[in-house]
Amino acid sequence: xxxxxxxxxxxxxxxxxxxxxxxxxxxxxxxxxxxxxxxxxxxxxxxxxxxxxxxxxxxxxxxxxxxxxxxxxxxxxxxxxxxxxxxxxxxxxxxxxxxxxxxxxxxxxxxxxxxxxxxxxxxxxxxxxxxxxxxxxxxxxxxxxxxxxxxxxxxxxxxxxxxxxxxxxxxxxxxxxxxxxxxxxxxxxxxxxxxxxxxxxxxxxxxxxxxxxxxxxxxxxxxxxxxxxxxxxxxxxxxxxxxxxxxxxxxxxxxxxxxxxxxxxxxxxxxxxxxxxxxxxxxxxxxxxxxxxxxxxxxxxxxxxxxxxxxxxxxxxxxxxxxxxxxxxxxxxxxxxxxxxxxxxxxxxxxxxxxxxxxxxxxxxxxxxxxxxxxxxxxxxxxxxxxxxxxxxxxxxxxxx
Amino acid sequence: xxxxxxxxxxxxxxxxxxxxxxxxxxxxxxxxxxxxxxxxxxxxxxxxxxxxxxxxxxxxxxxxxxxxxxxxxxxxxxxxxxxxxxxxxxxxxxxxxxxxxxxxxxxxxxxxxxxxxxxxxxxxxxxxxxxxxxxxxxxxxxxxxxxxxxxxxxxxxxxxxxxxxxxxxxxxxxxxxxxxxxxxxxxxxxxxxxxxxxxxxxxxxxxxxxxxxxxxxxxxxxxxxxxxxxxxxxxxxxxxxxxxxxxxxxxxxxxxxxxxxxxxxxxxxxxxxxxxxxxxxxxxxxxxxxxxxxxxxxxxxxxxxxxxxxxxxxxxxxxxxxxxxxxxxxxxxxxxxxxxxxxxxxxxxxxxxxxxxxxxxxxxxxxxxxxxxxxxxxxxxxxxxxxxxxxxxxxxxxxxx
Numbered sequence: 001x002x003x004x005x006x007x008x009x010x011x012x013x014x015x016x017x018x019x020x021x022x023x024x025x026x027x028x029x030x031x032x033x034x035x036x037x038x039x040x041x042x043x044x045x046x047x048x049x050x051x052x053x054x055x056x057x058x059x060x061x062x063x064x065x066x067x068x069x070x071x072x073x074x075x076x077x078x079x080x081x082x083x084x085x086x087x088x089x090x091x092x093x094x095x096x097x098x099x100x101x102x103x104x105x106x107x108x109x110x111x112x113x114x115x116x117x118x119x120x121x122x123x124x125x126x127x128x129x130x131x132x133x134x135x136x137x138x139x140x141x142x143x144x145x146x147x148x149x150x151x152x153x154x155x156x157x158x159x160x161x162x163x164x165x166x167x168x169x170x171x172x173x174x175x176x177x178x179x180x181x182x183x184x185x186x187x188x189x190x191x192x193x194x195x196x197x198x199x200x201x202x203x204x205x206x207x208x209x210x211x212x213x214x215x216x217x218x219x220x221x222x223x224x225x226x227x228x229x230x231x232x233x234x235x236x237x238x239x240x241x242x243x244x245x246x247x248x249x250x251x252x253x254x255x256x257x258x259x260x261x262x263x264x265x266x267x268x269x270x271x272x273x274x275x276x277x278x279x280x281x282x283x284x285x286x287x288x289x290x291x292x293x294x295x296x297x298x299x300x301x302x303x304x305x306x307x308x309x310x311x312x313x314x315x316x317x318x319x320x321x322x323x324x325x326x327x328x329x330x331x332x333x334x335x336x337x338x339x340x341x342x343x344x345x346x347x348x349x350x351x352x353x354x355x356x357x358x359x360x361x362x363x364x365x366x367x368x369x370x371x372x373x374x375x376x377x378x379x380x381x382x383x384x385x386x387x388x389x390x391x392x393x394x395x396x397x398x399x400x401x
Numbered sequence: 402x403x404x405x406x407x408x409x410x411x412x413x414x415x416x417x418x419x420x421x422x423x424x425x426x427x428x429x430x431x432x433x434x435x436x437x438x439x440x441x442x443x444x445x446x447x448x449x450x451x452x453x454x455x456x457x458x459x460x461x462x463x464x465x466x467x468x469x470x471x472x473x474x475x476x477x478x479x480x481x482x483x484x485x486x487x488x489x490x491x492x493x494x495x496x497x498x499x500x501x502x503x504x505x506x507x508x509x510x511x512x513x514x515x516x517x518x519x520x521x522x523x524x525x526x527x528x529x530x531x532x533x534x535x536x537x538x539x540x541x542x543x544x545x546x547x548x549x550x551x552x553x554x555x556x557x558x559x560x561x562x563x564x565x566x567x568x569x570x571x572x573x574x575x576x577x578x579x580x581x582x583x584x585x586x587x588x589x590x591x592x593x594x595x596x597x598x599x600x601x602x603x604x605x606x607x608x609x610x611x612x613x614x615x616x617x618x619x620x621x622x623x624x625x626x627x628x629x630x631x632x633x634x635x636x637x638x639x640x641x642x643x644x645x646x647x648x649x650x651x652x653x654x655x656x657x658x659x660x661x662x663x664x665x666x667x668x669x670x671x672x673x674x675x676x677x678x679x680x681x682x683x684x685x686x687x688x689x690x691x692x693x694x695x696x697x698x699x700x701x702x703x704x705x706x707x708x709x710x711x712x713x714x715x716x717x718x719x720x721x722x723x724x725x726x727x728x729x730x731x732x733x734x735x736x737x738x739x740x741x742x743x744x745x746x747x748x749x750x751x752x753x754x755x756x757x758x759x760x761x762x763x764x765x766x767x768x769x770x771x772x773x774x775x776x777x778x779x780x781x782x783x784x785x786x787x788x789x790x791x792x793x794x795x796x797x798x799x800x801x802x
Contacts, residue, residue: 082722084735
C-alpha cells in the first residue's frame with residue numbers, strides 16, 4: 001500500500017530534511033534541499049546513462065562506491081553540467097561544506113543538481129545556503145525538501161509505504177522532481193528514497209538496479225535523457241529488523257515495497273510532464289521478450305504523432321500501430337491488437353467497429369490506457385508517458401538562454 | 402548542377418505525366434497522378450522499413466522484382482494501409498485498371514498511396530479517375546502530377562539535372578511529396594524519379610539503394626516512419642548512351658548526378674516539414690564510423706528540446722550536447738566541439754565566449770547549420786531536419802479521425 005504522504009523522506013526513523021531559498025533560482029523559490037540520516041546508512045544509487053553527465057553525478061557515484069552515506073545535498077536552479085574541472089571542484093566543495101556543517105565525512109555526502117547547464121554553481125550562495133539550512137533540519141522537513149528540488153513540476157511528489165519484517169515496522173519514503181525544465185534548460189529526474197530497513201548495501205543496490213529498469217526507466221516525457229538524472233536510496237537500519245543479507249522472504253517483501261513505491265513515483269513524474277494534459281499507460285502484452293516490449297512501448301511514448309493525437313483527443317490507432325511498426329520489434333500487423341481504454345479499435349489487420357461515444361468519453365479523460373497485444377510471445381511490460389501540447393512547445397521554445 | 406524545374410519527371414526523353422482531381426481528397430484538390438514511360442524502363446525502388454507497410458508497398462516491391470516498369474499510379478487522400486486483404490486486392494486492381502487503359506502489362510505498373518490509414522481506396526473514384534487521367538498524359542504534365550501527390554506540403558517539389566555520357570545528353574528529373582500529413586493521418590515521403598539513361602536494372606538498384614542511405618534516410622521531421630514511403634526510379638534508355646552495366650566512369654557520373662538530385666530533394670522535404678519555421682543542417686564530423694555519425698545527427702534532429710529551442714531561436718548548446726550524449730555513440734564531452742552557423746559555442750568541455758549579436762542574427766535565419774566535431778575518428782555525415790513549432794502541434798493535434 002503506497003500512500004501520498006508529505007512525510008516523504010522523513011517518514012522512516014532517523015531521517016531529517018529541510019529545504020530553503022538560497023538564491024540560486026532567479027524566481028526566488030526554494031532551491032536547496034538537505035536530507036540526513038542520524039546514523040550511517042547503506043547507500044544505493046542509479047545515475048543517468050548520458051555520456052554528457054554532470055559533475056554531481058560523478059561525485060555521487062564515488063560516494064555510492066563507498067557503500068555508506070549520511071546526507072544528500074541537492075540544489076535546483078543550476079545543473080552544474082558541462083562545467084569542466086570547475087564544476088567537479090564545485091561539486092566536491094559542496095560536499096565538503098555540508099560535511100563540515102553536519103560534522104560528518106565528506107565521503108558520506110551525496111550531491112545532486114538540476115537546472116541550467118553550462119553555468120557554474122554560485123558557490124557563495126551554496127555555502128551560505130548550506131550553513132543556513134543545516135540548523136533547520138527536522139523530522140518534519142520532507143515537504144520543504146520536496147519543494148526545493150522541483151522546477152516546472154506542477155506539484156511536489158512524496159510517497160510512503162511500510163512493511164513488517166521480523167515483527168518490526170519498516171518504513172520507506174521518497175520525494176522526487178519530475179521532467180520539468182529549469183529556466184528551462186534541461187529535464188532532470190531526481191528521486192531520493194529513505195528507509196529505516198536494515199539491509200546490506202550490495203543487496204540494496206541490486207534491488208534498486210533491478211527495480212529502476214521496470215519503473216523509472218520505463219517513463220518518457222519527451223525522449224530526452226538528462227545529464228543529471230539520479231535515484232538514491234539511504235537505508236539506515238533503525239527499524240531494527242535482522243539485517244537483510246540474502247534473497248530471502250524479508251528481502252522479497254522489502255523488494256516488493258520498494259518496487260511499488262518506485263513504480264508509483266515514476267508514474268507521478270510521467271503524469272506531470274511538461275505541458276501534459278494526458279497521462280498515458282502503455283501496456284505491451286505478449287512480446288517476444290522484455291527488450292521488444294520496452295522498445296514498442298517507448299516508440300509509442302515518444303512518437304510526436306501519437307502524443308499530439310492524444311492531446312487532440314483523437315483515438316488515432318494508425319499512428320500507434322505505425323510507431324510499433326518502426327520500433328524494430330518482432331511483430332506482424334495481422335496478429336496485433338490495439339485497445340484504447342479497454343475498447344478494441346484494431347484487430348485482424350483491420351480497424352474494428354466500436355462505440356464512438358464510449359471511446360470519445362475515454363479520450364476526454366486525463367488517464368488513458370493503451371493496450372497492445374503483439375501475440376509474439378509471453379512477456380508484458382508497461383511504459384508511462386504523457387501527451388505533447390502547445391504548452392510543451394511554449395515552455396521549451398519561449399525561453400532564451 | 403541541380404535545377405528547380407517544373408519539368409520534373411517529364412524532363413527526360415520519353416516520359417509523360419498527368420495529375421487530376423479524382424474526388425479521393427475531401428478538399429477537392431488534385432489527388433491522382435500518373436507517370437508513364439513510352440518504352441520499357443528499368444525500375445529500381447526503395448520502400449519503407451516499417452513492419453506495418455501499406456498494400457501498395459507490397460505490390461510495387463513485386464513490380465521492382467520484375468526489373469522493368471512503364472507506369473506509376475499514385476494517389477493522395479487515402480494511404481491504403483492497415484486495410485487487410487481488401488487493401489491488397491484494391492492495390493492490384495488499381496494496377497490492372499491502369500494497365501488496361503495504358504495497354505501495358507499489369508506487372509509494369511507501380512502503385513503508391515498516401516493519406517488516411519485504415520480506410521480502403523474508393524475504387525469507383527480510382528477507376529473513373531484513371532480512365533479520365535490517361536488521355537491527359539502529356540510531355541508537360543509533371544507539375545500536375547507533383548500537385549496531385551502533395552498533401553500538407555506548402556509547395557510542390559520538382560528537380561532536374563543532366564549529364565553527358567558517350568556524347569549524349571542524359572536527363573534525370575524528379576517530383577516528391579514531403580512529410581506532410583494527409584487529413585492528417587500519416588506522414589509519407591514519396592519520390593518518383595525518371596531518367597532517359599540507358600542502365601542495367603541491377604546497377605540502377607545498387608545506385609539507388611546506396612544513395613538513399615545518405616540522402617532520404619538522413620532526414621527527419623518528427624522521427625515517425627511512415628507505412629507508405631517509397632522512392633522509385635524509372636530509366637528508359639532513350640538518351641541513347643551505351644548501356645551502363647558496370648562500375649565504370651559513366652556509372653560514376655550518373656551515380657553522382659542521381660546522388661546530388663536525391664540529396665537536394667531530401668533537403669526540400671526536410672525544409673518543408675509540418676509547421677517548420679527553420680531548416681537545420683546537422684553536420685557530424687570526425688565520428689568513429691558512419692553509424693555513429695548518423696545516430697548522433699538523428700538524436701539531435703529528433704530531440705523535442707533541440708527542435709523547440711530552434712523554434713524559439715535560442716542557441717541552446719546544452720540541449721544539443723545532451724542529445725549527442727544519450728545517442729549511444731562513442732564520444733567524450735571534453736573533446737567535442739559544437740558550432741552554430743560557424744560560431745563555436747562549446748569546446749574543451751565548456752561553453753565558449755562568442756559574439757551574442759552575431760549568433761542571434763544566425764538564429765533568426767531560416768537555414769541554420771549545426772556542426773558537431775566528435776574528434777573520435779574521421780567519418781563525416783549530414784542529417785537534415787526542421788524545428789518543432791506550435792503549428793506542428795496544431796496540424797497533428799487538431800484533426801479528428
